[in-house]
């Protein structure tokens with residue numbers, strides 16, 4: 001078994017409604033997501049992924065399709081944060097992602113893991129596992145979700 005990690009970045013807005021300090025204000029981050037996959041190497045003669053766990057460009061394409069393009073330049077709002085959720089819903093065409101949990105970096109990492117784990121597990125016939133998803137909210141603050 002080997003592990004590979006692909007990093008992607010996106011921008012999103014959020015707020016933590018009951019935070020005791022600054023984070024209750026509407027603000028945004030340049031998030032970075034690190035996707036770590038574990039699996040056996042592709043050993044098929046002539047395969048374009050021979051010697052790889054998974055092509056990094058394929059990791060990027062799947063992560064973009066299922067998560068990053070959906071969250072990039074969106075406002076991530078907790079459904080229970082009703083004032084902000086209603087305000088965002090009143091803006092025509094605004095890119096808003098309504099979440100079932102408060103958008104702390106811990107919750108976002110776990111949610112991203114829940115979304116992406118089945119995507120990668122189902123991608124190949126051979127065994128491939130999302131073993132860790134690390135989400136940076138700032139260069140100094142991150143959370144890890146694991147299998």
Ligand SMILES: Nc1nc2c(c(=O)[nH]1)N=C([C@H](O)[C@H](O)COP(=O)(O)OP(=O)(O)OP(=O)(O)O)CN2
Pocket residue numbers: 016023029103104105106137138139140141
């Ligand atoms: N455990 C958590 N703590 C905090 C979260 C979180 O998601 N999980 N989020 C925030 C804020 O949203 C904010 O993103 C972080 O603010 P802050 O701690 O000020 O981080 P900075 O990188 O801006 O701080 P520096 O001191 O400038 O490095 C707060 N806490």
Ligand SMILES: [Zn+2]
Pocket residue numbers: 014023027028029137
């Ligand atoms: Zn924040």
